[in-house]
Amino acid sequence: MRMSKNGMVTKIHTRIRTEPFTANYELVGRELGRGKFAVVKKCIEKATGKEHAAKFLRKRRKGEDCRMDIINEIAVLESAKANPYVVALHEVYETSSEIILVLECAAGGEIFNQCVADNDEAFTEKDVIRLARQILTGVSCLHRNNVVHLDLKPQNILLTSAKPLGDIRIVDFGLSRRMDKVTEVREIVGTPDYVAPEILNYEPLSTATDMWSIGVLTYVMLTGESPFLGDDKQETFLNISQVNVDYSQDVFEGVSSLAVDFIKSLLLKNPRKRATAEECLKHPWLNSLPHPHSHPHPHLHTRPASSLDEPETSQSESEPESPAPSPELDLIDSYLTYPGQGELKTGRDAFSFGEPPFPTRPEIPQELIC
Known part of the structure; x- marks a missing residue:
């Protein structure tokens, strides 16, 4: 596993899709959450009708390129794929300004x-x-x-x-x-x-x-x-x-x-x-x-x-x-x-x-x- 000196993983296996996210998913309802650099929305996968949560992460934050921070997050989710108690990563999309993580939708909210x-x-x-x-x-x-x-x-x-x-x-x-x-x-x-x-x-x-x-x-x-x-x-x-x-x-x-x-x-x-x-x-x-x-x-x-x-x-x-x-x-x-x-x-x-x-x-x- 390739790692930077501060423990961040720099290599992932998930294919990053570049076609439009909306070609495969339909956004539904209101936002699930919003922050300075991210927004989470509920979405439906058109091919299966399944509900997911799409986490839209901005690659540039306060003038800095933070793409590798997001890659690290994806790598950790990959390594936890067999873990039944970690949210599942379904797909990843990338645009010129954002990376979109399509995640399992946990409908019960926070404890x-x-x-x-x-x-x-x-x-x-x-x-x-x-x-x-x-x-x-x-x-x-x-x-x-x-x-x-x-x-x-x-x-x-x-x-x-x-x-x-x-x-x-x-x-x-x-x-x-x-x-x-x-x-x-x-x-x-x-x-x-x-x-x-x-x-x-x-x-x-x-x-x-x-x-x-x-x-x-x-x-x-x-x-x-x-x-x-x-x-x-x-x-x-x-x-x-x-x-x-x-x-x-x-x-x-x-x-x-x-x-x-x-x-x-x-x-x-x-x-x-x-x-x-x-x-x-x-x-x-x-x-x-x-x-x-x-x-x-x-x-x-x-x-x-x-x-x-x-x-x-x-x-x-x-x-x-x-x-x-x-x-x-x-x-x-x-x-x-x-x-x-x-x-x-x-x-x-x-x-x-x-x-x-x-x-x-x-x-x-x-x-x-x-």
């Missing part, structure tokens, strides 16, 4: 919607166990192929259906990198609430970086609260660097102690001490149903909708609202999640420092704070 839902719509612990097993099975497969996602969060986990609760699909591989024993990747990428301490410290990234995000993701799915979210980015990053997590019964009311133990095995500052995806799949919590007296976590009745920067308007299951970047986070939405994205945006330049690269020092750099 984020249920994380912030009212009590009767929220996940039960039993739901979270099933979905966490699927997420970890998918991520374990990625990690065996030396692929690190680097932006795992509820907005990037879709459902095949919302009612009944379907299976998960991991999406948005715009930040993904391929790791090997030779390549050392240090980058400031991700979404503030979900980034691991090693990202803030500009230390080498690894599969353990994803495992931290899965710990945060599980916390959010069970409680509806973001464990590290502060009043501003500086406080959020300080909470992450100090691993300042609330495991109190107030937060985890109605949630089993095994679930808390599972999260604690992941939210560890030292990446080498975190459980791997394979180890997580053997954890007792994922191999036992919750206690019969467990109920959906009650916090969602009292928790303000703004605590995850999510607007009160709900997103429909099949056509989520067009995404809008959160002003507090000031992130660049270079890569748009398909088919819908929550308010916490991320992108290629989410934490961009320009040259020279961000210095290796323990304190949080001003560039991340302002």
Whole structure:
């Protein structure tokens, strides 16, 4: 596999079609989502009548040619073809200004919607166990192929259906990198609430970086609260660097102690001490149903909708609202999640420092704070 020095794959096998996209697909309904450099639309394949999601990615962004970033995303999707929990890539088209990824359509929307839902719509612990097993099975497969996602969060986990609760699909591989024993990747990428301490410290990234995000993701799915979210980015990053997590019964009311133990095995500052995806799949919590007296976590009745920067308007299951970047986070939405994205945006330049690269020092750099 051909790779650049920063872990981006530069060679793909998928044929890039150059005939007009509209010759083979009909766009239907309104947009599923829009960002600065991408738009996602539902489409019907004329030959089969099947529904897909078309992700239109601009090749030039802020005056720079970003075609190779898109090639890397395609290569990662190719390598995950046999992975049942990664969104399937169907075809690729290219025009003078865009590359179009034709993807599997996951009609159930983001799991984020249920994380912030009212009590009767929220996940039960039993739901979270099933979905966490699927997420970890998918991520374990990625990690065996030396692929690190680097932006795992509820907005990037879709459902095949919302009612009944379907299976998960991991999406948005715009930040993904391929790791090997030779390549050392240090980058400031991700979404503030979900980034691991090693990202803030500009230390080498690894599969353990994803495992931290899965710990945060599980916390959010069970409680509806973001464990590290502060009043501003500086406080959020300080909470992450100090691993300042609330495991109190107030937060985890109605949630089993095994679930808390599972999260604690992941939210560890030292990446080498975190459980791997394979180890997580053997954890007792994922191999036992919750206690019969467990109920959906009650916090969602009292928790303000703004605590995850999510607007009160709900997103429909099949056509989520067009995404809008959160002003507090000031992130660049270079890569748009398909088919819908929550308010916490991320992108290629989410934490961009320009040259020279961000210095290796323990304190949080001003560039991340302002």
